[in-house]
Amino acid sequence: MPQTLQLVLTPQQAVSEKTVLDMAARQLRIGRERIAFSRVVKRSVDARKNPPKVNLTLELFIDDEQKPAEVHFDYPDVTNGKEIVIVGSGPAGLFAALRLMEHGFRPILFERGNNVEERKRDVAQLNRNKGLNPDSNYAFGEGGAGTFSDGKLFTRSKKRGDYNKALQTLVFHGASPEILYEAHPHIGTDRLPRIIENIRKTIESCGGKVHFGKRITAIDIKDGRVCGVRCGDERIEARAVILATGHSSRDIYTMLHKSGVRLEAKPFAMGVRVEHPQELIDRIQYHSLEFRNYLPAAAYTLTAQVGGRGVYSFCMCPGGVIVPALTSSDESVVNGMSSSSRGSRWANSGIVTEIRLDDFGHLRQKYGELAGLRFQQELEQAARANAEDNQTAPAQRLADFVAGRKSLSLPRTSYVPGTVASEINTWLPSFMTEALQGGFRTWGTRMRGFLTNEAQVLGVESRTSSPVRIPRDPVTLQHPEVEFLYPAGEGAGYAGGIISAALDGERIADALAESKLP
Numbered sequence: 001m002p003q004t005l006q007l008v009l010t011p012q013q014a015v016s017e018k019t020v021l022d023m024a025a026r027q028l029r030i031g032r033e034r035i036a037f038s039r040v041v042k043r044s045v046d047a048r049k050n051p052p053k054v055n056l057t058l059e060l061f062i063d064d065e066q067k068p069a070e071v072h073f074d075y076p077d078v079t080n081g082k083e084i085v086i087v088g089s090g091p092a093g094l095f096a097a098l099r100l101m102e103h104g105f106r107p108i109l110f111e112r113g114n115n116v117e118e119r120k121r122d123v124a125q126l127n128r129n130k131g132l133n134p135d136s137n138y139a140f141g142e143g144g145a146g147t148f149s150d151g152k153l154f155t156r157s158k159k160r161g162d163y164n165k166a167l168q169t170l171v172f173h174g175a176s177p178e179i180l181y182e183a184h185p186h187i188g189t190d191r192l193p194r195i196i197e198n199i200r201k202t203i204e205s206c207g208g209k210v211h212f213g214k215r216i217t218a219i220d221i222k223d224g225r226v227c228g229v230r231c232g233d234e235r236i237e238a239r240a241v242i243l244a245t246g247h248s249s250r251d252i253y254t255m256l257h258k259s260g261v262r263l264e265a266k267p268f269a270m271g272v273r274v275e276h277p278q279e280l281i282d283r284i285q286y287h288s289l290e291f292r293n294y295l296p297a298a299a300y301t302l303t304a305q306v307g308g309r310g311v312y313s314f315c316m317c318p319g320g321v322i323v324p325a326l327t328s329s330d331e332s333v334v335n336g337m338s339s340s341s342r343g344s345r346w347a348n349s350g351i352v353t354e355i356r357l358d359d360f361g362h363l364r365q366k367y368g369e370l371a372g373l374r375f376q377q378e379l380e381q382a383a384r385a386n387a388e389d390n391q392t393a394p395a396q397r398l399a400d401f402v403a404g405r406k407s408l409s410l411p412r413t414s415y416v417p418g419t420v421a422s423e424i425n426t427w428l429p430s431f432m433t434e435a436l437q438g439g440f441r442t443w444g445t446r447m448r449g450f451l452t453n454e455a456q457v458l459g460v461e462s463r464t465s466s467p468v469r470i471p472r473d474p475v476t477l478q479h480p481e482v483e484f485l486y487p488a489g490e491g492a493g494y495a496g497g498i499i500s501a502a503l504d505g506e507r508i509a510d511a512l513a514e515s516k517l518p
């Protein structure tokens, strides 16, 4: 059995492997040469203290102790397995496919967007203000919404599936083994596309299929049971359909709504994205810049209650960039991503507030269960109307936003398409403005320097969670009224984030394997 050891280190000590192993050997009272192999099993930074500390948990393999085996998965050949149609190749769709293969099924994926290589070109065009490909962008295309992201792998829903196995699956497909032990693991946008591509290669090499540029436009239902999907005029037979289309796929919700498939409006969250100089966040979180060379770009997590309404930070990207995450050219939607090194000069985060059913009650009569979707769309269109006729985003200095003051100039930004000064506080619904202003005021007192005009807010951060749920039976996980229709992932309203969507995809595959599939 390897020895497990916990060390509390200064940031300088933690970056030197030699120092770490010398300290470990001293603590175990053995010679350094007897440590044949070591691996970190947990690492976290405790920045509450000044100076910050690094907590390391190590496994040490002494003398002839057998080294741990490398992560490996053997997926079976499923060429002759029962075919299952999966719509969408985001984390939910891809992980559903891998798990289906473990059960012996042959996954057939349909993805509206391009493969990752071509998708890189689509997002580059968008950043150059050269137009949006409505089927292939930051939200749509191979790997789904998380392909060009920070790749944070944190989830609150660890109990919903095998979290460690999901991380190991990513390592098997090319992620750094560091994600297995970091307290807040992330992959980075420079590495994610290769991992996604490798998952596709696994699926294809075992007999599965991935079709790109195939936007599913209808689901065929006969006698309350799924029997196929349509891609324009093309009909594809299906004994079961996993619908993993994400929460930006408004055409899918509209199509289901029109076909009479029951949907449910649900509460969600929207707001703005705030951007600070990373150095400012480092100074606040690490108390000085003295240790920054030995520590990762600092992050933060913020929550507040303002007049009974929750306000919180969402998808914080240290050392990141803000990106245009729109799916229609009449919207302005922002989100954040970062590379594995988190090396940019900026820190950004979504700052969002709860949107309750009552907040869009006035739209219920006209739009029914799609009222929240409509409310979200109207805000995105208002944001576009307050910028230019391209991918520029409306922006306002942070202290100005909180004071309800016009910004006469804007600070530099990581947002490549460019920003346009706008009084965001005047065109956001007033309950949102007040909640966000209150949140920023609270955090300004908790984190000195946070509420500053060196920072700015960009609009709008609207795609944090789905405003619609596609209901499912709690046991079979099928739609309660459509047999063998399996709503999955974030778009179905059962997940939020890369890992939780991946785990949901696996759960769906397990439920499908247990069903009485024709």
Ligand SMILES: Cc1cc2nc3c(=O)[nH]c(=O)nc-3n(C[C@H](O)[C@H](O)[C@H](O)COP(=O)(O)OP(=O)(O)OC[C@H]3O[C@@H](n4cnc5c(N)ncnc54)[C@H](O)[C@@H]3O)c2cc1C
Binding pocket: 087, 088, 089, 090, 091, 092, 093, 110, 111, 112, 113, 135, 138, 139, 140, 141, 142, 143, 144, 145, 146, 147, 148, 149, 150, 151, 152, 153, 154, 214, 215, 216, 217, 244, 245, 246, 247, 248, 249, 252, 315, 323, 325, 335, 336, 337, 488, 489, 490, 491, 495, 496, 497, 498, 499, 501, 502
């Ligand atoms: C810029 C950005 C950064 C993010 N950063 C993080 C992060 O760091 N950590 C984190 O946990 N989460 C992050 N997220 C959120 C995360 O990406 C999503 O929660 C996750 O991808 C949801 O997975 P999903 O499979 O349910 O849906 P999606 O990833 O949205 O995948 C849905 C897929 O379905 C396809 N599709 C849609 N409609 C159709 C159709 N009609 N026919 C065929 N295909 C269709 C889409 O093209 C897409 O590929 C980020 C999102 C964005 C946009």
